[in-house]
Amino acid sequence: MLETTQSERLGIFTRALSGNTPQETSADTKTKMRVQNLDFYYGNFRAIAGVTMDIPEKSITAIIGSSGCGKSTLLRTFNRMGDLVGHTRVRGSVTLDGENIYDRNVDVVLVRRRIGMVFQRPNPFPKSIFDNVAYGPRLLGVGGKALEQIVEQSLRDAALWDEVKDKLHQSGLALSGGQQQRLCVARTIAVKPEVILMDEPCSALDPIATYKIEELMIQLRNEYTIVIVTHNMQQAARVSGLTAFMNMNPDRAGVLVEFGPTTQIFTNPAKKETEDYITGRFG
Amino acid sequence: MPRDTFEKQVNDLKKTLLALGALTTQTISDGTEALKTRDRVTAQSLIKQDIEINRMRYDIEERAYRLIATQQPLASDLREIMSILLIAIELERIADHSKNLAEIVIRMGDEPLLKPLIDIPRMAQLCESMLGQALDAVARNDSELARAVCNRDEEIDQLYKQIFRELMTYVMEDSRTVTRALNLLFAAHNLERIGDRVTNIGERVIYAATGRLEELNVENHQMVE
Ligand SMILES: Nc1ncnc2c1ncn2[C@@H]1O[C@H](COP(=O)(O)OP(=O)(O)O)[C@@H](O)[C@H]1O
């Protein structure tokens, strides 16, 4: 038998209760982003209809829903990436710390620096590992020793440093898929964003690489606000504090069906539509 | 439906659970009958039957683990499979309590009963009827019925207290009756525990059906003074 003292046992008990996942959001958590009555159009096609949700600071919020229901479109409205596609229109508002990012006088470049994005397929630049991470800070005028420090710190924060520290000048494209994705995370956090958007960041990765990204997200949530779109419901259940379920309404516009604590969504959702989706009895 | 196979597996699992439930219900009346008629043959076969009941419980357990590992059930599916697993364990334990009745019969040999059995068979009948209703609640996922069943546990507890007091008066009058009194008290105690386990089953049904975890009959868990 393993000998443990009462206080050790209590410690084990308390850790088991607090756990590292899933994260609970308390009432006093500050709202980082607020989405209100958001509509998004591609030409005449309304892809998002009437989405309202508050995203708490320093936490992970997951968005789930079937393919084509508008998850990526919604995520892209959070840092105005949707603007990059022609003939699009946004109605409603998205605020960051209370300021509407769609206001006329807002600097879009600054918005995208404060709200970074990691994509489905790892997309490192065809440059060295160092230059990939240094890219953003260089644009901001950082150089020399300071730049080296930022690169090292970002790679450490992305849990990649130990694997690449001896080959910083090799191409980022020579890394494995999972390493490339962590490189993209390092590149994103190198410019010190406040929010990180992730669009199915693990869908091209094997299970081990996936768990590494999840562990990384759990580390990062202490300092960043993270919103993740995922097809993997177990992943949403493992990492997020809140989960949003989206579905398509009859005219194919994406709507927010249910948004609440992850534990509740996955054990006892309030809406039948959510239940049908997460138990796989959909359509 | 995209999950026909999964649904069939869950339904089959539930059928096995209900079969285990039917067997378990029978053990309560068999055990009590053996006690009443001092029938050691029935008692022996009840002890043997417990092996089969344990086997069924492990079969259900294994199938539940396999479903969880391979299907990652969520929401009502998760609640249902977890409830099946926990109810199977309660049923197996109920059968253990019946087996304890059989063991009392064997232990007592030819020694006469301290007194004619009246309240013990009444307790047993209540247990059987409650378990039957609880299994209906399982089959129909009926949380209201489950709650009604749990409310009946109070009656069992009352009978137990009554038996306890009665047996104590025998012992106080003549201390040589203590062994025979304890045999009957042990029998009543096992039936009282069955009532509690049926209540646990009711709680699992309520959780599966509603997602609410609640402890019923907390006040009844106090010791008999
Ligand atoms: N660039 C685009 N131009 C026109 N329609 C688009 C564009 N991108 C996505 N859509 C449409 O918007 C809807 C939502 O797509 P998307 O946001 O990619 O869904 P999801 O990420 O949930 O799979 C789909 O009907 C899709 O065809």
Ligand SMILES: [Mg+2]
């Ligand atoms: Mg998408």
